[in-house]
Amino acid sequence: MPNDLVAALDIGGTKIAGALVDSGGGLLARTQRPTPAQESAERLAATVDEVLGELTATPHWYRVGAVGIGSAGPVDTKAGTVSPVNIPAWRAHPLVSAVRDRAGGLPVALIGDGPAIAAAEHWQGAAKGHSDALCMVVSTGVGGGLILGGALHSGPTGNAGHIGHISVDMDGALCPCGSYGCVETVASGTNIARRALEAGWRPGPDQDATAAGVAAAARAGDPPARAAFERAARALAAAIAATAALVEVEIAVVGGGVARAGEVLFTPLRTELKRYATLPYIQGLALAPAATGTDAGLIGAGAAGWKLLETGTV
Known part of the structure; x- marks a missing residue:
């Protein structure tokens, strides 16, 4: 059943969370790490890799067709970069290309955390x-x-x-x-x-x-x-x-x-x-x-991933 799941990442100042999201908004294989918000860009990137690595290691990963990211902002969806106010080490950080590489070249959608919440509440809330x-x-x-x-x-x-x-x-x-x-x-x-x-x-x-x-x-x-x-x-x-x-x-x-x-x-x-x-x-x-409560960021990121998978746009 390839392409019947998307991966979702929710990146904020206190946590970096991940899950696999089905077409009905259901969340599978959740994982989460505290955000090392005051540490180096490399440590932050390593934390994202850890979360994504847990998702890629699940037996469901072969079904994933795209990745959606909801991130604290500002974000720049054209450039694929993030500059979260509350994560000082990331300024114009190339998050999309890093995640794409870690996810084996899958298409990646990036939206801000506010739009992610809107997407979640419109889809499921x-x-x-x-x-x-x-x-x-x-x-x-x-x-x-x-x-x-x-x-x-x-x-x-x-x-x-x-x-x-x-x-x-x-x-x-x-x-x-x-x-x-x-x-x-x-x-x-x-x-x-x-x-x-x-x-x-x-x-x-x-x-x-x-x-x-x-x-x-x-x-x-x-x-x-x-x-x-x-x-x-x-x-x-x-x-x-x-x-x-x-x-x-x-x-x-x-x-x-x-x-x-x-x-x-x-x-x-x-x-x-x-x-x-x-x-x-x-x-x-x-x-x-x-x-949608504390799942809003993941559901919204999943919605962005699904839209990219189905239409080719965010």
């Missing part, structure tokens, strides 16, 4: 059945991807939909991207925790000073914790409404670690969306939590 969608991940950073006209729209270099770097505060903080007041500077898990601490919140007995700890405190009614999530929701709502006004999406799907806060985030987010999504054609914008 909350955006399934929608022709036009914005899919987001709110975690250590804030990323996203777009489904337009029923297909993934990743743009000329593969970075379209990067909602985390829409500026929502003209006088806001400097963002690692070099701009100011980006959504990420307000709504990422790191910045939710920072804001809560600055406002007087203190971790509980478990000493969890992350956004998850802030979420637990917000559920218990802690005012600074609730305010930090409300502020994040306001920034997300402003960016979602701006995106919907620009490209007319019908649903916004929000996933990632911060979204696991549940109604601590989604209740104020719904309220703020009503304030910002005021144009008649976006007032009916739907909002939903992501459904």
Whole structure:
């Protein structure tokens, strides 16, 4: 049964994961390594080789027809390179050619991690059945991807939909991207925790000073914790409404670690969306939590591999 599987790689700042993906989005032969994000380019490349090596060693590898990669960005799909902000040693790293060589010359598709999440949610998740969608991940950073006209729209270099770097505060903080007041500077898990601490919140007995700890405190009614999530929701709502006004999406799907806060985030987010999504054609914008969870990157990378295998394009 050759060509009835694709290989998928999900490359992020904390983990490098791999799996084989069937035509229904099912994942086989999973493997994962921690990302040596602060180490050398050679060590990073060796980790990718280890993950891919485990996949090529499975008895199913002969069935694989293509490889899909979803990587933290920026990416350059034309050049086949990646320059992840949170992986300093990789700048214009030729990931596609390296993976192609390791995979025995199979065709390789590269997309950014935001578009990968959008592809996953459109194929198997909350955006399934929608022709036009914005899919987001709110975690250590804030990323996203777009489904337009029923297909993934990743743009000329593969970075379209990067909602985390829409500026929502003209006088806001400097963002690692070099701009100011980006959504990420307000709504990422790191910045939710920072804001809560600055406002007087203190971790509980478990000493969890992350956004998850802030979420637990917000559920218990802690005012600074609730305010930090409300502020994040306001920034997300402003960016979602701006995106919907620009490209007319019908649903916004929000996933990632911060979204696991549940109604601590989604209740104020719904309220703020009503304030910002005021144009008649976006007032009916739907909002939903992501459904593909921690598998989103692999499923989305698999979707890119399948599209390359079936059509010859990403």
